[in-house]
Amino acid sequence: MVKTLVGVTTVALLTATCKKGLDYTNNGVIVPEAVWGNATMIKAFLSDIYGQMPGWPFNGGSTDEGISTAKSLGNYQRGIITKDNIGVSLSYTNIDKVNYFLDELENVKASVLPDDLKKQFMGEAKFWRAWTYWGMVNQIGGVPIILHKQNFNDINGLFVPRNKTSECVAQIVKDLDSAILLLPGVYANQTDYGRITRVAAMAVKGRILMTYASPLFNPANDAARWQTAYDACKAAVDYAKSQGHALHPNFRNIWYQERNKEVIMVNQFFYPSHSNNFNGIRPEPLTKDASNNNQPLLSLLLAFPKRDGAPMQFDKSQLGDATYNAQFLTDFYTNRDDRFYATVFCGGTPYPCPDEVTPIYVKGNSYWNVWRYDAAGSKYVNIINVIHPGMPGNPGITGFFQRKGLDTTVTAGLGNQAQTDWVEMRFAEVLMNYGECANELGKTAEALGVLYQIRQRAGIAAGAGNNYGVTAANQPEIRDAYLAERQVEFAFENKRFGDLRRLKRFDLLNNQGARHGLYITLKTGETVVPADNIMTASVRAKFTANFIDNLDGDPAFKFSFDLSHWFYPLAPANISQSKDVLEQNIEWGGSFDPLK
Known part of the structure; x- marks a missing residue:
């Protein structure tokens, strides 16, 4: 009986307490009204989308750049491929975030967010939507285009078929063009350094269109695609120069003098909230926990x-x-x-x-x-x-x-405090993308001029002919010269694999054995x-x-890329989950043509 009375009394007290607090604002939780009615919260939501910004890669083993341990050559590199072991799973997590952000942003009042800031945020979000879509399209070809929040109560409406690759590229370019119009060339407030600029959007547009014009997507070598890519890359170079970008005079210091003029798109690392760790590329015993990667x-x-x-x-x-x-x-x-x-x-x-x-x-x-x-x-x-x-x-x-890139200021014991920024896009790449496109259009002088600039910055002597050792004279030779120069200029910068794939030149690796x-x-x-x-x-x-001859010590470990499969398969699980709405690529037994 006593226990019952105590229980009743407790319920009564709790009831009275709850009634008293029903009308107060609980600041301990985040609700939509608190986000879209507050400029700081809106910017925080956008900043979370920046989480997809690439960081330092340590993947030299994917090509002929480096090795970590013996017998570590991947199955893909050895030509051991199936739909199951290399299938790509589509992820729309970031697309969903961007679409939600853009849809909600449309309804934000000027009293909450000034119009110029609203446009800037819209430009940043559209850039990241384009970036994410291209990440998928570059691997498998066309994917479902979703541009607004989905109604999760409409189950059938959630199953969206793949759009053509050409339609996806058109939408990606549309988003980037919109971002280019909405973003500043340079942020007036230095606290915004690292956010996407108009220069970055133009540079990425050029990179994408160059890839779309390359043999991977353009086996017929349609000159119109190269012209479109050339126009975009040249515009990016010209505008970048107008905003103060240029080649850094000292190659090594690109990674040690932060915020230098060569940096166009960057992931800033800083201790303690966003530090990096280079212990994995250090030699033993001058390291801790990881070692010897990218030898x-x-x-x-x-x-x-x-x-x-x-x-x-x-x-x-x-x-x-x-x-x-x-x-x-x-x-x-x-x-x-x-x-x-x-x-x-x-x-x-x-x-x-x-x-x-x-x-x-x-x-x-x-x-x-x-x-x-x-x-x-x-x-x-x-x-x-x-x-x-x-x-x-x-x-x-x-x-x-x-x-x-190695942070030379910290000891191995403090390796997790490394702060070297990752430069995803630098002016050298924008220049070389422009030069490569120029060569494909027969603009030999422009193409060679870029190579001379890159080599001059590398400390190479001009020589009697002022050609900095470049002997290439015609289109095929210059094409090879660009691929060789990119291997050197961008070593360990996550470019080599993508260059060889878009140019369909895995034979250069296979020939090495x-x-x-x-x-x-x-x-x-x-x-x-x-x-x-x-x-x-x-x-x-x-x-x-x-x-x-063989650092792996085993003749079974050698480059043997499959030269008949250039696009990845869609992961079989994705197809079954979509109730077969998603089609598999042709080269993997399906009906979807990634070249259309």
């Missing part, structure tokens, strides 16, 4: 030109000639363009981060990651532990590591100490270069 392959090491712009000469059959080998090493280490030293860390030089493993490795000494040949065992042995006695950890498998390496090997009877530096001629003379 440069021989193909990348040789791609960088010499100081006069001439290509690095490499003939593996002549490495046994001591004179040839010595000259090769001299050119390899001391006669490269600036981008080589900004992109690649070479064992035998001081590591640029403040880490020490005292007394094994002292800052300022060289980090020696080199090899010795064990004749008895008929194998190469990494001798990091010989030069640095007691050095712990896995030395990796190439002796070279990624240098580009296995992933090759270059072992810098200490000659028999020679020794070096941590204070030595391989950039010194007398020290370098103690070494020889050796070609390693």
Whole structure:
């Protein structure tokens, strides 16, 4: 009886309390009225859409840029592909956010959000809708176009068929054109730095139209597409210049002098709320938790030109000639363009981060990651532990590591505090996109002029003919020159795979076969100490270069891209979930043609 009375009394008290508080505003929850009636909240909603901004990629293993561990070459690269293991699942999460944002924004009053700010927000949102749609279209071709909030009570209306690829591209361009009209070239308030500008929208439009004109989407080589792409890319270059953008005079400092004039689209990293971590590309033991990713392959090491712009000469059959080998090493280490030293860390030089493993490795000494040949065992042995006695950890498998972008101000223990910005789009790419389109239209002088600018910034000498080592003279040669220059300029910037795919040039990888390496090997009877530096001629003379045919150590691991499948399949689960409204691509047994 007592328990019952207490229970009744408690209910009565709670009831009275609830009645008293029914009319107050609960600021502890977010309701639509609190968002769309508040300019700060509206901007916060938009900022959340920016969450799809790309960050630093560490995916050199997807092409011939780098290797992480032996036998790590992916199935796609090896030609082992099925609808199940490479199928692309469509995600409309960000599209839904943008559509909801735009629909609600239409009804926001000027008293809440000034008209100029409303237009800017609309432009930013449309940019991200275009960006997201292109991310899907570039992989599989046309996808369902949805531009407004969906009625989830209309079940049948949720199943939308794929639009043609051409229709999707037209809508993407329409959104970008709208963004271009609505966005500023530069934000007056520096706190808005990093938000999408008119320059960024124009640059991305050019990138997309260039890809749409490339062989992947344009196997018939329709010149009209190249003209459209050229017009967009040239407009982006001209407008970017008018807004103060240009090539940074120092290639390495693009990533170390923030907010420089080359940056067009950027993901800003800062500690503690949005920091990065580069531990994965550091060598052991100068790292923590992850290591040895993106160790440069021989193909990348040789791609960088010499100081006069001439290509690095490499003939593996002549490495046994001591004179040839010595000259090769001299050119390899001391006669490269600036981008080589900004992109690649070479064992035998001081590591640029403040880490020490005292007394094994002292800052300022060289980090020696080199090899010795064990004749008895008929194998190469990494001798990091010989030069640095007691050095712990896995030395990796190439002796070279990624240098580009590495935050050199933090130790491995503070790796999660790295703050190097990721530059998704820089002026160099806008220039090269324009130059590539110019070449496809026969505008040879314009195309070569861009290559000269890129190479001049790389520290390459103009030479007697003022051509910076570029010998290409006709359209096919210039086309090849652009692909080679992009490999160097954008190494480890998530461009190589996309370039090879859009140009349908995976044969360049297949022709390499296995992933090759270059072992810098200490000659028999020679020794070096941590204070030595391989950039010194007398020290370098103690070494020889050796070609390693297969870094994976297994003939089953080699580039063997399937050259008959260029578009990815739609994930079978997506098709079944759509009640078969979504069609599979033709090259995967379906009826949808991604080229239409």
